Every structure is written in C-alpha cells, then in structure tokens.
Amino acid sequence: MFNQFETSRRAWMKHALAGLGGLAVTEWLNAPATAGSPLEPRAPHHTPRARRVIFLFMHGGPSQVDTFDYKPMLQKKDGEQLPFEQPPNLDAKPVLMKSPWKFARHGESGLWVSELFPHVARHIDDLCVIRSMHSKGTSHGQAVSMLHTGSDNLVRPSVGAWVSYGLGTENDNLPSFVSVAPSSGHGGPRNYGAAFLPAIHQATTIGRQGKLGDPRIDHLGNESLSVEEQRAQLELLQEMNRDHLQRAGRDARIQGAIESYELAFRMQRSAPDVLDLSHESDAVQKLYGIGEKKTDNFGRQCLLARRLVEAGVRFVELSTGNVWDQHGSLKSGHERNSLAVDRPIAGLLTDLKARGMLDDTLVVWGGEFGRTPIVQGSNGRDHNPQGFCVWLAGGGVKGGIAYGETDEFGYYATQNRVHMHDLHATILHQLGLDHERLTYRYAGRDFRLTDVYGEVVHDVLA
Template sequence: MPRQITRRHHLQQLTAGSIGVSLAGLQGRTLEAASSFQAPGPHHRPTAKRVIFLFMHGGPSQVDLFDYKPELQKRDGGQIPFDVPENLDAKTTLMASPWKFQQYGESGQWVSELLPHLAKKVDEISLIKSMHSKGQSHGQAVSMLHTGSDNLVRPSVGAWISYGLGKENHDLPAFVAIGPSSGHGGPRNYGAAFLPTEHQATTIGRQGKLGDATIEHLHASSGEDDPRQRRRLELIQSLNQTHLDRIGRDPRITGMIESYDLASRMQRVAPQVLDLSQESQATHELYGTDKKETENFGRQCLLGRRLLEAGVRYVELSTGNVWDQHGGLKAGHAKNALATDQPIAALLTDLKARGLLEDTLVVWGGEFGRTPTVQGSNGRDHNPQGFCTWLAGGGVKAGFSHGETDEFGYHAAIDRVHMHDLHATILHLLGINHEQLTYRFAGRDFRLTDVAGRVVNEIIAEST
C-alpha cells in the first residue's frame, strides 16, 4: 500500500525564525521531513544516505573505456562470428579500440588511456561489466535508465527516492538535476509522473551545461527580509489552503503549496550553496574548473558535492548527448573523456577527503554502450545488449569487478545485470526494499522496478 500523505497547515511554518538557516547549519544537515508529508523511513539499515548519478548521455563505449577485449584487438577488420540484432545499423565488421589499455591498482582493473585520472581510482569502485537494458533508441533507453520503463510515463529514480525517504534538509529540494536534456524524454527523466509533484527535480542549467549555476527567480526581488513578501506569501498560501480544504485532496494543489513553501525557504538558503566562489583555488584546480576542457563538468561535479554536503538526497549531473559517436569515434570519445575524467576523479577524491564517500553512492553510466563492430568508417552503433556501469562509496565493494561480456564485448554473458537490477540495488543501498516502495495509481500499485529486479548482492560490501 502507498504511504498516507498528511497535510499540515502551512501558515504555521512561515515564521521568520523557521525560514532561514546558515551554511554551517546546512553542512550539519537539518533532518526534518518535508512539510507536506512524513517519509516512512528506510525498510532496513542503509549504507548510503544520498546518491550522485553521473549521466554519460549518448552511450559511452565500454570496449574503449573499461572492457578490454584482446580478441577484439586481434581480429580487427574481421567479421563477428555470431548474428547481431537486425535493427542495428552497424556493420558486422569488428573494429579494435584505437586506445591502449593497462591494468591499474591492486585490483588490476583494465582501463583505457582515455581515463588517466579515473584509472588511479579503480580500487575505489565497483565496476559492472555485464549491464544490459531495453531500448535500441536513445529515447527508449534513456527512459529505461531514468524511470524503469522504456515507453510509458513513470516517476524518475530521483522522484522515487524523494518519495520514499523524504528530504534530508527541509530547506532544499530532495532531488536536483544539473544540465538535464530537453530531448530523449526531457522532463519525464527527472519528473514525478503520478507521484506528488513535490518529488520532481529542481533543475539547474540545461543540455549538459551548468550555465551560471543559478535557479530562476531564486533571489527575492524586494529583499530577503522584506515583510511585504512574507505577508504576500502568507496570503497566497492561505487562499491555496482554503481552496484545498473546500475541494478535498488534490495532488496538484498540495504540490503547488509545497512549491511556494520550498521556494521561500530556498531564497534564503540556496544562494550560499550554489556559490562556487566560496571554494578554494586548490579545490577549483582539483576539479579542473580553471581549464576550458574541464570547466563545465568540473563545475557540475563541484556543485554536486556542495549540494550533497548541504543535504540534497539525489543529484544528477549530465554531459548532454555527447557520447553518441556513430562516426568520428576517436575524436568524439577523446573529447568527452577529457571533459569528464579529471572532474569525476576529483569528486571521488573530494568526497573521500570530507568523509562523505562512505555514505554517498556515486553512480556512473549511460543509457547503453556501443557495438564492437564498426558503423560508417569510424564509429559504433548503440548497444543495450552489453555495457559497463560503475558505482563507488555508499556500501559497495571497492576495487571490484562484476560480470563479463562475450569475448568481443557485444553481449552481457556472465552474471548479467539488468537495468531493473541496478535500480533495485541503488534502492537497497539506501535502505529501501524495491518491492515494498509502491504507489497506487489507476488501480495498481506501481514501483520503480515494475515486476522485476533483483539486488546485485555480489557488489555490496560486507557489513562491518
């Protein structure tokens, strides 16, 4: 059964003393539930309190980054010795990776020369080499990754987590999406669908770009301490509440009430969190915000860390659809790797140094991978049949590799992990049983993993 949502009168919460908090208070995390409902809490003891998802939009090539295939290198230009899906445009001619691979760390994980910074972090990650998903097109696969459905409007992962656990900080959103794309599903990838609207993401930037790292209308036009603005808000909320009391429960109205409340609180709190100038020069250099190639994603990662530290429960960063190299693989993947490698490695370093990595789950991945066969003269087609994802922190094993693709890197072959399994595992690490987190809509109890999914216990560290 879904949670019972209870409404408390919002006027009682709009006193001047209850609205503002300092950045120091944010870093200490105000552990209040959202004003419109009481989250039920985890089903079991969590190992992660928050998640940051690094979305490599477009489909990074597993055989050029993490999944080293000696047989593919040997048989470059030959024919793949098995049938490939008919709806793919790729040829059956094998194309070796143009990059060298080397083993790193105590775990001996193979990593491409494209990722020199992440290569030094392999002993901190759990690499899943046997991912598979549904959807040959971007629209299908991106939706599957974000909502657990390839063709229907369903709540996003972040919205489910917000619904299941509530806010960690009462004065900030539970879910923030940085640089989300308008294509391939657009808002539904960070939307709440039929869940209460307060669980949808607050967005910053778009199309893989952070921009000026601001939220529209975040600053109060008449000054944050203007009593007129406070009285105006009180009047609006009073009228909204009166209307709600008259017509009965309506999720659209309750969502609007919560939106006004949250916006008021954020005007006093969020500008400090979004202000990257408060970080030291050494920190900016660590993330690469001082260099043209890494400036955008470096700022995204740095802002993501600040949001996590301030109590945002689920943060998604997006590269935009840049990993989609149907042609020009060498130039395209080199550019994308250069833009993201240092910032992501810096994020892991920074989270660990601040004591946050232990209970923060970092997830890296795209909607699918790419074929080991060539498309055009120098490209690879979409491949949901087998690809890589990695996780770090938050209770997963460090320096671990799970699953394998076939000898060419086309199909997930050993210890296969479906997208539903990944979602079930993320929820499990947050203390949520994916089969019990449900919401009744249109006469049915829906869940993120639909009627499938298993927790990938093999990548979870033993409790200490």
C-alpha cells in the same frame, strides 16, 4: 493608476504583516519540517549503507569496449566478420572494429582501464565496474527513459523522485532531488519528473543541456519585496490555494503548488550559499579542473554536486548532454568527451574521500546503453543495449572488482547479467529501501520503480 495600485498593495502588505500574529520570519525559516510534510524524513526499510546518491549521466552511450571492458579478441580480429548474429534492425556492418586506445591494468586490483580515463584509473580500487549491464530500448528515447524511470515507453517517476518519496529530505531548506544541466531531448522533464508521485518530489533543475553556467535556480529571489513582505504575500497566496483545494477536492497540481511555494521560500535562505562555488579554495577548484577550458563545465557540476549532497540533498544527477553518441568519428568524439569529464570525476572521488563522505555517498557512472564492437560507417559505433558498463563507487559497494562479463567481443552480456531493474533495486537497497516495498498506489494499482522485476546484486556489496 499605478500609484493607486502601489498604495493599495502596500496597505494590504502592512495589514498582512500585522496579521502574522507576531511570528518572526526567521523563526519560521528555522522551524523543522511539519509533521505530515511530503518531504518529512522517513525511516528506511533497513539500515542503509548510503545516505545520498550522485549519478554521473554520460548521455549518449559511452563505448564499453573503449573504456572499461578490455577485449583482446576484438583487437586481434579487427576487420573480420562478426562470428555470430547481430541484433535485428541495426544500422551497422557486421565487421569488427578494434579499440583505437590502449588498455592497461591499474591499482592493486589490476582492473583494465583504457587511456581515455587516466585520472579515474587512479581510483580503480574504489570502483565496482559492472561489465554485464543490459537494458531495453535501442533508441535514445527508450533507453534514457529506462535508465531514469524503469520504463522504456510509459510516464513513470524518476529514480531521484522515488528516492525523495522514500526518504524525504535531510535539509528543510533545500530540495531532496536536484538535476544539474539536464537535456531537453530524449524525454526531457520526464527523466527527472515525479509522474504520479506528489509533485514536490520532482527535481529542482540547475543549468540545462549539459551546461551549468552560473549555478543558480531561476526565479528564486525577489528583489522587489523584503523577506517579511514575501512571507505575507505567500501566506495570502497559500490561503487562497488551500481554499481552492478544499473546493476542488483532491488535486495533485494544487497540492504540489502549495508545497513548492513553501519550499521555494525556504530555499531563498540556503540555496544561494550552497550554489556559490567561490566559497571553495583555489586548490579545491583546481582539483576539479575548474578554470581550464576543457574541464571547467563538468568540473563545476561535480563540485556543485559535492556541495549539494554535503548540504543534505539526497539525489543529485549531473549530465554531459548527448555528446557520447559517436555513430562516426569515434576517436575524436570519445577523446573530447573523456577529456571533459575524467579529471572532474577523479576530483569528485578524491574530495569525497578526503572529507569522509565517500563511505556513505553512492556514486554511479554510466550511460543509457553502450556501443557495438562492430563498425558503423567508417569509424563509428552504433547503440548497444545488449551489453555495456556502469561503475559504482562508495556507498557500501565493493571497490576494485569487476562484476559480470560480456562475450569475447563485448557485444552481449553473458555472465552475471545485470538488468537496469537490478541496478535500480541495488541503488535503492544501499539507501535502505526495499524496491519491492517502495510502492505508490495510483489508478488502482501499486507501482514501484522496478515494476515487477529486479534483484539486488548482493555480490557487488561490501
């Protein structure tokens, strides 16, 4: 029975190959994106300062008062009662807890950085530290969704999907949006999904749960068929899909499958080479901390991000997994986490700068929220979306500045407050996209990443 099937399959394949009309597969692979393709490069709304984004997602919420927002008064008043009202429904005693780490000024700018980030501190003159972030949602699910999609409770396209939709791809053989080691919790696929945008704009994922492992895209290769046979098989499958689409009418799922199959076939040519970190010299790998147990995982993520954006990927997100959530054991937890990412991130900034890529690559660092300056339990901090830090580097932002302030204890954003919608608007602006014009009509309404909010933070732009 199997032999009969195999004979029939090979006969069909021979017929299908003959039906390609002499089209060379290599010519097809090298052909530019067809007009009207959803990933066709699009003109930005205005002259961009950045061509691509690398988002370093510190999942769980690093503490701003222990990293980049030095608060002398918090150190002085350790153990005393918080002198103002804390947000309701917060599971923390209103008792101040000082940072267990020393802070020092760094660079010509003299910005404060704690001893948790000694390697990143050497790049402080390239960083724009926004100290006045605030967001919506005290739970991880809400805040992570807000960070990624601009909504704390509705299914909306992710930032990377909006960028892909707005600008298209720079490389026909690679996706425009890649999510490295995403978590399955706190929204999971919704955090890198396309929602109602065309499905082709959702992220291609590599690794999971904060772990990269062997950088590969699952099910990309096919060792059973030659490239020519795969192309013939795809032609038949796509013809069936297009017939189905014509009968069904408009169907985003069918259209998404058609586009994804085409991209996947193209990716077989380029992706394996881009994902192969062994092409990098020992010196470059050492720069990222690859080969050392504590920094190897995130070092590989950072090096992969550089290779992806260098190859034309528009938006790359890296994730630590939900490790920054120190409701207890703040000191040991934050020290472990910072040790894992500090050197790799510094290596990324060094490498981008050495290659002349930092000027047009926007690097964004941050979590879904910060943490309270008051103690939770005996030695932890609770969630705090009222005031926290993110930092930006490259991509046309001012380096060596701190923007905005929290109160004297680091609880609430008080000066030059920056909402998550404002951060999204600013990221899009640097890519040449007007957040008010980047819209998609769905269910009778024009949707956008920033909903009906958001202001570009021009004061942080060079």
